[in-house]
Amino acid sequence: MPKSSETNRTLRTSGIVVGVVAIALVAFGLSVRAYSSKNLDEWTAEQAITTVAIVTPAKSDANRLLELPGRFEAFATAPIYARVPGYLKSWQVDIGATVNAGQVLGEIETPDLDQQLLQARADMESAKANLGLSESTLKRMQSLLASKVISEQEYENRASDFEAKQAQYQSTKANFERLQVNKRFARITAPFDGIVTERNTDIGALINIGSSASPPLFTISDASKLRLYVNVPQSYSSIIKNGDEANITVPEHQGKTFKATVAASSGAIDVGTSTARLQLTLDNSSGELLPGSYARVSFAVQSAEEALSIPASALIFNAAGLQVATVGKDSKVTLKPISITRDLGKSLEINGLLAQDKVIDNPPDGISNGEAVSIKAAKKEQG
Template sequence: MSSEAMLHPSQKPSKRGLRLTGIAIATVLIAIVVIGLVTRSTQASSLKTWTQEQAIPTVTVVMPAPGKSGPVLDLPGQLQAFIRAPIYAQVSGYLKAWNTDIGTPVKAGQLLGEISTPELDQQLQQAQADLASAKANADLAGVTAKRWQAMLGSDSVAQQDVDQRTADYTAKLAQMKAAQANVDRLHAAKAFARIVAPFDGVVTARDTDVGALINAGGGTGPELFVVSDIHKLRVYVQVPQRYAPSIRPGSVAVLAVPEYPGREFHAKVVATADAVNTASGTTLVQLQVDNTGNQLMPGSFAHVRFALPVDATALRVPASSLIFDNAGLRVATVGEDDKIAFKKVSILSDYGKTVEIGSGLSAGDRVIDSPPDGIKDGDAVKIATDDTVVKPHEKA
C-alpha cells in the first residue's frame, strides 16, 4: 500500500449520522411549514379584523349651537323726499312766466312762476265797482235814517217810517260788507297768481311752460311744479310679518343704492305701521336717512339690510349635514351607543353654509356632518376624533 493511501484512508458515513441528518432536515422543514401556517393565519385574522373595522363607517360629528351673529334681512326699499309738495294752480289763466327749473334750490316764499289772469282782473274791477256803489247806498241810507230818527222827536213822522228807514240802512250796510268780502276774496285769489315755494327745498318737477292754459285744479288738475325737501329722505320697506317684531323704532339699517356700488348709507327706523297688509303679509316700516350732501335721490330704489338679533334658542348646524330624501328633511345623529338615529327637522333660516333649525334637534345631539351614503337607522359608526367635534359657527 502506498504512502498516500495510508495518509487518506476511506471514510464511509455511518447509518446513525444519516438518520440524525434527516431528522434535522425534517425538523427544519416542519418548522418552516408551521411558521408559514401561523403567519398566514395571523394575517388572515388581521385582515378579517381590518375588514370588519373598515365596514363600520367613520363619521365627523358637530354639536348644534346658537350662532354668534343674527341673520341679515335684505329687503327692497323705496326712497322718498322728507316733504314733497305738488304745486297746483288755484286760479285760472295763462302762465306768464316761470322762474325756476328742475334741480333749482328754493327758499320758502320764493317765486316759482306767475299766472296771467285777465278774467280774474275783470271780476276784481267789477267787485270794486259794486263795493263803491254799495258803500254809497249805505252812506245815503245812514244819513236818511238819522234824519228820520231826529224828526221822530218832534212827532212829525210815524215810528213805522223811522223803523223802515233804519232797516233799509242796516240792509244797505250788509250789502256793503258783502261787496267788501267779495273784493277781499278776489284779492286773495289774485295773490295765487304768484306761485311760490311753500318751504325750503328743491324743484324736482316742472310740468308747465309759458303760455300754457292753466285751470284751477285744487288737486285734480296737472301739477305745475313739485318742491321737495331732500336734506333727509324717508325710506319705506315692506317687512315680512315674521320679522316685524324684531324691527322697532330706533333700529338701524344699512342702505345700498345702484348708483354707488360698494358704498353704504345708514338709516334709522322712525315708525312702523303696526298692521299687516292682508294682500302681501307684510308690515310697512319707515326709516330716515341723512342726505345733506344730496347724494341720494327721492324715488330711487335701495337695498335695505337689517341685522336682526341672535335667537339664543335657535340651533345651527352645517348645511352639509342635511339629508333630503323620500322620508323628508332629516339629519343623522349618533346616539350614546354609537349608532345612527335619524331625526326629522325643519329649517328656520338658511345662511348658506349653516342653517338654523326650527324643530327636531336639541343642543346635546351629535349631528353627523356630510353623512355617508347608504347609512341606515341603527347602523354602528365610529366618531373620527374628538378634534372633529366642532360647533357649526366654527366650521362656517
C-alpha cells in the same frame, strides 16, 4: 350461471350509484337555484328602497345681520297745482333747481279773474254809496222822530233798510277781498325750501284749477332729510325698536355706508307679505342720496334663540304648504311643516325643526310619510 348473477349484481349497483348521483345533482341544482332566487329577491327589494342623502340643520349665531331692501323718499314732497284759471305767463325755475320758501316759480295771466275783480270792486263801491245814503237818511229821520214829524213805524223801516244796506256792503266787500286773495295765487311760489323735481307746464299753456286728475305744474321736494321705508319680516318685527340704527348702502356709492335711525313702525303686519313697515330717517344735507332710489338696509339683530338653517334644495312645497322630509331611527320618512324666517339664497333660516333632525336633501318627487328609505351619507350643512 354464477358469472351471469355477478354481472347482474354489478349492473344493479352501477344503476343505484348513477341514480344517487343524479338525485344529488338535481338536489344541488335546486338548492343553488333557490339560493340565487333568494339573493335576487333580496337585491330587488333593496333596489326598491329609495336612497337619499341627508343633512342636519346648521346652527347660526343669535347675533346676526339682517339685510333688507328699502326705498328712499323725500322728507317732504308737495305737488303744486293752480288755484286760479288762466294762461301761464312765465316760469322762473326748471327741474333740479334749488328754491327757497316763498320763491316765485311761475306766474299765471288771469284775464277772467281780473274782470271779476273789476266787477266786484264796482259792486262794493255801489253798496258803500247806498250804505252812506241810507245812514244819512236814518240820521235825519232820528231828528224828525224826536219832533214827532214821522211815526215810529217809518223810522223802524228806515233803520231796517240801513241794516240791509250794511249787510250788502259787507257781502260785496268780502267777495272783493276773496278775489284779491285768489289773485295772489297767480304767482306760484315754493311752500318750503327744496328742489324742483317736476315742471309740467310751459309759457302760454292753458291753466285750469288743479286736481289730482291732472299732473301738477311743479313738484317741490325737500331732500335735505330722507325717509327710508323697509318691510321687516314678522319674526323680527318685535326685535327692531324705534331709535335703533341701521347701515345703509346704495349701488351708486360702492364702499360707502350711511347711517339711518328707526323713527316709526306701522304697528301692524301686512297679511299679504307677513311683514311690518318701518320708517327710518337720515340726514342728506350733502345731497348724495336721491329720493326714490333703492337702498340696502342692514340691521344688527339679536334673536332670543338660535336659528337653524337648511339648504334651499331640501324644501318641499305642495298642497300642504312648506315642508321638509326627515328620516327617523327606523329609516322611515316623516314630513314636517316649517316656516321660513329668512331667505339667505342657497340656504334658509327656518322654524319647525330640531337641531338633531336628519333632513333629506333634494327629496324625490312623491315622497310620503312612513316611506322606507336608505341613507346614502350624512353631511353637516355649512351655514
